[in-house]
Amino acid sequence: MSPSSLESPGRAPAFSGPLEKPAATLDLLMLIPTYNESENIIGLIERILALSPHWGVLVVDDHSPDGTWALVEEFQKKRSAHVYLLHRYTDRGRGKSGIDGFKKALEMGVPVIGEMDADGSHAPEDLPAMVERLPGVDGVIGSRLVPGGREEGRPFSRTLITRLANLYIRLVLAMPLKDITSGYRIFRREILQDVPWDHLVSQGPSVLQEILYIVFKKGGKLAEVPITFRDRVLGTSTLNSRILRDSLGKILLFRNVYRKVSPLRPEKTR
Numbered sequence: 001m002s003p004s005s006l007e008s009p010g011r012a013p014a015f016s017g018p019l020e021k022p023a024a025t026l027d028l029l030m031l032i033p034t035y036n037e038s039e040n041i042i043g044l045i046e047r048i049l050a051l052s053p054h055w056g057v058l059v060v061d062d063h064s065p066d067g068t069w070a071l072v073e074e075f076q077k078k079r080s081a082h083v084y085l086l087h088r089y090t091d092r093g094r095g096k097s098g099i100d101g102f103k104k105a106l107e108m109g110v111p112v113i114g115e116m117d118a119d120g121s122h123a124p125e126d127l128p129a130m131v132e133r134l135p136g137v138d139g140v141i142g143s144r145l146v147p148g149g150r151e152e153g154r155p156f157s158r159t160l161i162t163r164l165a166n167l168y169i170r171l172v173l174a175m176p177l178k179d180i181t182s183g184y185r186i187f188r189r190e191i192l193q194d195v196p197w198d199h200l201v202s203q204g205p206s207v208l209q210e211i212l213y214i215v216f217k218k219g220g221k222l223a224e225v226p227i228t229f230r231d232r233v234l235g236t237s238t239l240n241s242r243i244l245r246d247s248l249g250k251i252l253l254f255r256n257v258y259r260k261v262s263p264l265r266p267e268k269t270r
Contacts, residue, residue, distance in 0.1 A: 013100060016076060017058075017084035026082060027054040028131065028186070029110040031101040033094060034059055037118040038066040042075055045083060047124040055127075056082030056110070059118075060101035062092040084108075095200075095207035102211075103197050106189065114186035116142075122184040126227040130186055138191040138220035141177065141212075142184030148226030149179070158231075165248060169209060172251050175216055178224055183208055191220045201257055206250040217258050 030048055034041055045057050061069040072085045086104050088097055098115065105113045112134065116122040122142060130140045143149045145166060151159055162181060169180045183205075195214050202210045216222060 011089055013089065014087040015084070015104060016073070016087070018076075018081055025054065026056045026108075026110045027052070028112045028114060028127075029056045029058055029084075029105050029108065030127075030186075031098070031105060031113065031115045032057060032059050032118045033097040033101060033115075034061045034064060034068045034118045035092070035094075035097075036064045036066045036068060038064065038068045038071055040118055040120050041068055042071055044118060044120065044124065045072075045075065048127070049079075049082060051124060051127060056084065058084040058086060058101060058105055058108075060086045060088065060097045060104075062097055063087065063089050093203055095202045095204045098207050099197055099200060102192060102195070106192060109189070111189050112186055113189055113192060114184075116184045121230050123228060123230065126184070126225070127186075130184075130225045133223050133225050134186065134188070136221070137223045139185060139187040139212075139215055139222045141179055141182050141222065141224045142227040143177075143179035143182055143224035144227060144229045145178035146224045146226050149224075149228070150226075151229045151231070153231035154229070168248065169251055172255055173209075173213055173216075175213065177212075177216075177222060180209055180212060182227075184227060185212070187215065191215050191218070194218050201253055202250055204246055204250075206246070206248075209251060210254055213254050213258060 032041070032044065041059065045059070048055060048057050059069075059072045061072065063069065069085060069087045072083070076083050076085065086101060088100060101115070102113065112131070114127075114130075116124075126142055130142055133140045144151050144162070166178065166180050169175065170177070173180075195211060200207060200210055212222070
């Protein structure tokens with residue numbers, strides 16, 4: 001790649017993929033927001049595609065300096081079926097890329113839309129169990145905190161932060177779910193259509209909780225399935241204390257913004 005290819009020209013996101021409307025051939029589309037995930041992305045895509053010929057991947061890349069997007073483009077040339085790329089050049093950020101990814105997935109018309117991290121912490125091999133749990137509910141969360149769920153390779157301090165953050169969010173938002181901070185989830189397309197994508201409060205990682213809270217407040221039934229969360233092995237995390245504080249601060253705002261919507265209880269995890 002030339003130096004100029006790593007600049008961020010002020011142009012609209014570029015979308016590429018084998019089909020304009022793949023709903024007829026795809027049962028599930030997994031969003032993978034990326035920024036400097038060149039060491040992880042291709043292996044992750046291959047593992048997802050190996051699970052089902054009717055599952056696809058939409059990589060939402062924020063013009064990664066390490067060329068993550070270029071690797072996905074090359075992979076599309078070799079194996080284009082069900083691999084899509086939304087290349088975002090400006091207005092970067094985990095929350096904004098997730099929002100753009102969900103909006104694009106809804107346009108594509110796929111019946112089940114999911115999201116997972118690119119760093120290898122979410123195992124694609126847990127997806128079949130999540131999909132199997134989907135009948136009768138509107139969304140399924142890959143959970144570290146229900147019986148059978150666990151974490152591997154994380155320091156105790158990070159595990160403690162996860163548990164305390166989830167306790168705080170459950171208390172503030174009155175959501176009877178264990179792992180509200182999990183970034184591994186799948187939803188039915190219909191329930192996502194009720195999310196006001198262009199008017200969300202979050203611009204960062206707290207968009208995960210905001211989407212979940214909107215679905216919950218609109219009466220969506222949610223279930224949790226145990227997963228094994230593995231700490232990142234390759235690459236560098238973008239999470240820091242400032243982002244964490246901002247995300248937790250947004251939780252109080254969510255309660256005020258969406259307080260007029262009457263909640264229904266989510267489905268209990270089997």
